Each structure stands twice: as structure tokens, then as C-alpha cells.
Amino acid sequence: MNVYLRRYWQLYALVALPIVYFFVFKYGPMYGAQIAFKDFNFFKGINGSDWIGFEAFREVFKNPDFVIALRNTFMLNLLDLLVSFPAPIILAIILFEIKVVWFKKLSQTILYIPHFISWVIIGGIVYQVFGNESGMINNILTGMGYSSIPFLSDKNYWLITYLLTGAWQSAGWGTILYLAALTGINKELFEAAEVDGAGRMKRIWHITLPGIKTTVATLLILNLGNMVSIGFDRPYIIGNLIVRDYSEVLSTFVYRVGLESGQYTLATVVGLFQAVVGLIFLIGANFASKKLTGDGII
Template structure:
């Protein structure tokens, strides 16, 4: 006798999949959270007025700009401004100086806030920690003109405290600000002095998100302070380090104007004249607006390529990039 398969019927029918949640219309979202969106208004208008509207002036790079004819009426000249900028005898030197100072600042200055943040995080004396943080943040809020004057006073060959200490040990005075090698060292170290304390804020904030149970488990397992830093703290701040590194590499061809201008002097022009100072001299002092706009546009394009490349490399290494 042939047996037939027995089909069992479940007691309850399987529940149907939940219906997809309907997306709320934009006007309802704005109406419900209008107070939160109002906070975006100042920032929105800031970027529109000071960032997006001025982008219209980029076309000056492709024109023979005449201040009396205006942007629209000035004649077009294609890529001639770019060719003329690249043919300038001082252009290659400005590029070299910009890259040298930025690369040194990245190699020496990028680890500085990380080390400083780890040291502050390991402090247990709260009063000393707060006083140290306040003193380290202070240079960030000072103008580079003021900081430049302080640097010149400290390194003065006659009255500076550094040369006073050298003479006290029987060593000759050093003219730091007119020696090209020393000037580069002073530039990099003064940049660290001004920005390292402020840069620790992001790393200290990231360290607060690390689970304290990890440190407690490491202590129970016998891990010392260095091993806790190596295996818990540094991996915990690695995503922040990756993002900040991308931004640093993305600005490798650009350099601020105030810092080199405040420390520069005619004796060290060969190493202190960077692109920002060259743009100032050409555009503001000589009125070569078309050429300086072309240089600025070329800088932005190169920085964009570097930013995309750095983000791609960071993602390939297994970290989260900017997107």
C-alpha cells in the first residue's frame, strides 16, 4: 500500500512583513522641527554669502581682468593666466617652500596634539590638568602678529632668553631668524606651539567615548599604562586621527598667510615666500588679479585631488573616511 506524505498545517499563519514606514513630507518635517532648523539659518547664509557667491569670481582666472570694465565685460583669454603664472621665475620656489613647510608641519606637528592629549588624559591631578589645558589653549586665541612678536623677542640675539641661556653656558649667540635653516625650524615649532593645545580638544573628546570597562579589564589582566595606551587609547582615537589626517593632506598645497608673513624678513625670503605671500604681493600690491585667481584655482584643484586620494587610501586601510 502506497504511503502518502503527511502535510502539517501550522497552528498560526506566519505574520506578514511590516509595511514600510511612509516618509514624512518635507513641509511637515520643517513644521514639526522648525525651531531646530532655525539654528541652521545663520550658518546657511554664512556659507552662501561668503563661500558660494564669491565663487562667481573664479571666471577672472580665464579673463584679462580690468577693474574698470568689471568681471563680465573683461575680455576672455583662456588659459593664458595659468601659463603666465607657471612661467614666473619665483613660482617654482613658492611651490617648493609651501610643500616643504607643510610636509614638515605634517610630519612633526600632526603627532603633537595626539601625544599631548594622551599625556593630559593620563593625568590624575584634576586642578593641574585644567590649568595645563588652559595654558595650552591660550596661544590659539592670539593673533599671529602678536605671536610673531613674542617669537622675535624670545629669539633675539641680544635680549632674547634663548640666547641668554646659551651665553650662560658659554655658547655663542645664534641669529635664529636670519638663518634659513633655523627659520624653518622656528616656523614649524611655533606652529606646533600655537595649534597643538587646541588640537587636543578633539582627541580628548574622543577619549571620553572609550568604554572605561576596557581599561578596568586591562588592569585586571596586568596591562601597564603603556599597554593600555597602545591597545585601547590609540585604537579608540584612530577614526578621529584618520579624518584629521585626510584634512591635513587635503590642504598640503595651501598655507595660511598670517604665520609666514609674521615671521618673514627680507634675509630669509628664499625660504619664507610661500604661495599665500606670493598671491598677496601679486594681487594686492601689483594688481595682477587674473594671475592670482588662476593660482588660487589651481591650488583648490590640487587640494581636491589630494583630499580624494587621502580619503581613498584611508578607506583602503580599513578605516572610515569622510564618506
């Protein structure tokens, strides 16, 4: 062991940085999870606050706003999984099949750009394009004599806008892992299949997709583990009071209860609930994946 440390100390030093990061920013904050079981007082601090057991949990679970936020979180994550998860797989296969190098690189660059745009900017773009009164699409429709479409004020239209915007923002960046997996497939398999007369679709079905099966299974498990967690930016920026029945999710609920109302105990309860349920989903998805496909992450 000492020999390896002396010989490869640079690699161990590089590994030490993410380890420190996880201890400071992931494991360290776990100390504050006890707030969920205390009547937290900002001036008394965590240790000085009184223990209340599971009283805060009962209060949260009886809150109708929490039930709505939990339902919407599951619904939006599930629909995101159905819409956004296959998108990078399809894009990666299309890019992999492109043989013109300059066009392939240009396409990749264009597809990657949305990932680096802030959701605040994307939200502005969404309102400029899909706005009810001043949106570009509705201006064109009304100019042609058609009725405007309530993209952001009708719950069903808002849901479609939310899902397509998320797919557009994440699909290009998600292709990176799949393209890396595709480049690892033995090229002789494609050549042999082509000699045997297999068309493009048969090569994709019998060689390309099985070649990235492990990557797909791993990312699907990780996505299922995040079914109870959802980003704050997209539902908060694109959502509004009119479509709150769909846009209110756990992250926005925590923001309203914890930061706006100052009920830190209730906000911590929701965070702890998300962590526990997320862990259960992750272990369950991994177990099911290993049983069905033989691939897992644990």
C-alpha cells in the same frame, strides 16, 4: 517632512545660518574664479574684461617665484604635518591619563591660551625671544661667552623656529577633538585590561589609540587636503628677506602679486590652482584612508 519642519523648526533655523554663510562667503565668490581666464580690468569689471583663456596659467607656471612658493608651501605643510599633527594626539593622551582633576583643568587652560593669541603678537614674542641681536636666548648665550644662534636669519634655524612655534600655537587647541573622542571609549575596556595585568603603555597602545583611530584618520585627511593651502600670517610675520627662499609661500606670493602689484588675474590663477589641487589631495587621501583603514570622510 512638513511634520518634522513644524516640530523641529528651531533646529532647521539653526542649520540655515551656516548654510547661508557657506552660500554667501564660499559659493558666492566662485563667480570671481572666471577672472583667472580674463585680462581683468578693475574699471571694466569681471563681465567687461576680455577673455584670454589659459594664457595667465602659462605665465604663472613659468614664473620662478611661483615655483619657489609652491615648493615651500609643500615643504612647510609636510613638515608641519610631521611635527604639529602628532603633538595634540600625544598631549590629549597625556591629559587623559592625568587623574588629578584640578591639575588637568589647569594644564588644559594653559595649553589652550596660545590658540587665542594673534600671530602678530606671537611674531613679536618670537623676535623678542629668538632675535639675533636683542633676543632673550641669544643675550643669555652671549652673556655666558657662547656665540649667538641665528634663529631668524639662517634658513635651517628659521625652519625649526617656524615649526616649533606653529606646534606650540596649535597643539593645545587641537587636543579638544581627541579628548572628546577619548571620553567616548568604554571605561570597562581599561578596567578589564588593568585586571589582566596590562600596563599603562599597553593600555594606550591597544585601547586608547584604536579608540581615536577614526578621529585621527578624519583629521589627517583634512590636513592632507590643505597641503597646497597655507596660512598667510605665520610665514609673513616670522619670515624676512634673508630667509625668503623658505618663507615665500603661495599665500605671500598671492599677496605680492595680487595686492601689491595689482595683477589680479595672476593671483586668481594661483587661488584656483590651490583649490583644484587641494580637492585632488582631499579625494586621494580619503580614498587611500578607506582602503587602508576602512575610515574616511566621504
